[in-house]
Amino acid sequence: MIRYEQFTLDNGLRVYVHEDPTTPMACVNILYNVGSRDEDPGRTGFAHLFEHLMFGGSRHIPIYDEPLQKVGGENNAFTSPDITNYYITLPAANLETAFWLESDRMLSLSFDPQVLDVQQKVVIEEFKQRYLNQPYGDVWLKLRPLAYKRHPYQWATIGKDISHIEDATLGDVRDFFYTYYLPNNALMVVAGNVTVEQVKQLSRKWFESIPAGPAYVRRLPQESPQTEARFLETGADVPLNALYKVFHIPGRFDEGFYTADLMADVLGRGKSSRLYQRLLKEQPLFNQISAYVTGSLDPGLLVVSGSLNPGVTLEEANAALETVLDEIRTEAVPEEELRKVKNQAESTLAFSEVELLNRAMNLAYAANAGNADWVNDEAAKIQAVTTDEMLNMAGRVLQKTNSSTMFYRAEN
Incomplete structure (x- = not known):
């Protein structure tokens, strides 16, 4: 608190x-x-x-x-x-x-x-x-x-x-x-x-003598819902092929954000995550892979990124990744797995607030977003996420029509 x-x-x-x-x-x-x-x-x-x-x-x-x-x-x-x-x-x-x-x-x-x-x-x-x-x-x-x-x-x-x-x-x-x-x-x-x-x-x-100016009213062009899969292939002199896939998700303080955030944790947070277990340990396709959310105030992105092992094609790695995403989209995450990522997220939050500066920055960020009290609501919102909510979120977010995929080829 x-x-x-x-x-x-x-x-x-x-x-x-x-x-x-x-x-x-x-x-x-x-x-x-x-x-x-x-x-x-x-x-x-x-x-x-x-x-x-x-x-x-x-x-x-x-x-x-x-x-x-x-x-x-x-x-x-x-x-x-x-x-x-x-x-x-x-x-x-x-x-x-x-x-x-x-x-x-x-x-x-x-x-x-x-x-x-x-x-x-x-x-x-x-x-x-x-x-x-x-x-x-x-x-x-x-x-x-x-x-x-x-x-x-x-x-x-x-x-x-x-x-x-x-x-x-x-x-x-x-x-x-x-x-x-x-x-x-x-x-x-x-x-x-x-x-x-x-x-x-x-x-x-x-500060009080500093003159105010005209109020800034933000009127940004809003992103239309994505309705078709997007793809880009690029390359450079880099060590390994890399794969990037992003999906649109709610903004940082919008309804559903914490569900999307925890879904990203289930997918790619740490060595017990789905992507690490399936695509590094069971199938050694990637040498590193992760999933995270951008956490932007306006609707942001869930990002999956990884670099491939030598000899693995981007097409092969993408197909394997899609299989894992399909599982999350069609099968409810077990309660125990959800509880684990909830506890990880809440402990990260608690440790971050040990530092005085982090408390100040978190308070400022929530206040600027619309309500300073939001800074104290995060733990409860994390724990309130249910397996049904995650399944519904996965069904909406992890659709191929909501995805943008980039193949980054190693040209060397």
């Missing part, structure tokens, strides 16, 4: 406070309600570029990391298709330093052309290293547009083309900042050895 109190500043910034007097630390987590799904299809990669730019200096603070390091703090950030998240951990005695730093860059970036030039080069190099020059690095650059035809999940957070970042101007950057990086399009979670009153005072002091 993550206990919290919440208040909202006059400029619309929502603040959540999770008190934990058992730790000497505090964390400040600021979530901006913007991810790669919010980008213009012709200017992708901006949310991720901003993750870099936000560390390049703000209106009154030229070097972000230096003052934080002096008070024993650490920071980082990440971008997803749904959100951009910045976080600081530091001794609770130095909490105000985090407020000073985060409020200044929410107020305004420095908009230094040199900073933009440097970070463009950093992101372009990251694009090349992680997505273009790494074995299997381009998988999601190809798989996303195969699975999504309308929704902006069709491109990766890095963007769909290097040129979109190369061509970004200071004007583009300024427009993006003043559209999304607003107090009324953000929320802050402060957790650790803090008090609600302390956080209220610091929030008003450092």
Whole structure:
């Protein structure tokens, strides 16, 4: 149970406070309600570029990391298709330093052309290293547009083309900042050895004077139901053939998500899973295989991926995989097998909340999605899934007409 109190500043910034007097630390987590799904299809990669730019200096603070390091703090950030998240951990005695730093860059970036030039080069190099020059690095650059035809999940957070970042101007950057990086399009979670009153005072002091902007109303093109199987074959100089198969599932907080999530665990979580037992141990077709869900806020994907043993054809491996999927789709999972993955999921959840920062990030994510209380409902929802619900979900999700399959051939 993550206990919290919440208040909202006059400029619309929502603040959540999770008190934990058992730790000497505090964390400040600021979530901006913007991810790669919010980008213009012709200017992708901006949310991720901003993750870099936000560390390049703000209106009154030229070097972000230096003052934080002096008070024993650490920071980082990440971008997803749904959100951009910045976080600081530091001794609770130095909490105000985090407020000073985060409020200044929410107020305004420095908009230094040199900073933009440097970070463009950093992101372009990251694009090349992680997505273009790494074995299997381009998988999601190809798989996303195969699975999504309308929704902006069709491109990766890095963007769909290097040129979109190369061509970004200071004007583009300024427009993006003043559209999304607003107090009324953000929320802050402060957790650790803090008090609600302390956080209220610091929030008003450092954040309340930052002007709000126009409310962002998200109107994204929605994905139409998939009605036919999709297939793509590609190849590169990689060590082994690989097989990828994805299915559309409900969004992260939609009805049925936990059923789909547990179904993925039955299929491919760990060495006792169906795919591992059937396709590695009994039939040595794959040298590794897994199944997982993307967990995106809008309807996401159940992903099955694996690399094949030498001498095994992609056609042979795909046929064997389809047999396992057919079993899940047509035969109810035994109660004991479902109970096992439930317990695994619940223990993972419990262990994740040992860390103060994880509690803060989970609370922020649920609050941004629509209801902070959802963060405390997960364990109950996991345990409530029944074998009948899983069979019904498998019947809907694991249909071939709902699948996108990619053969990735090793060309060497």
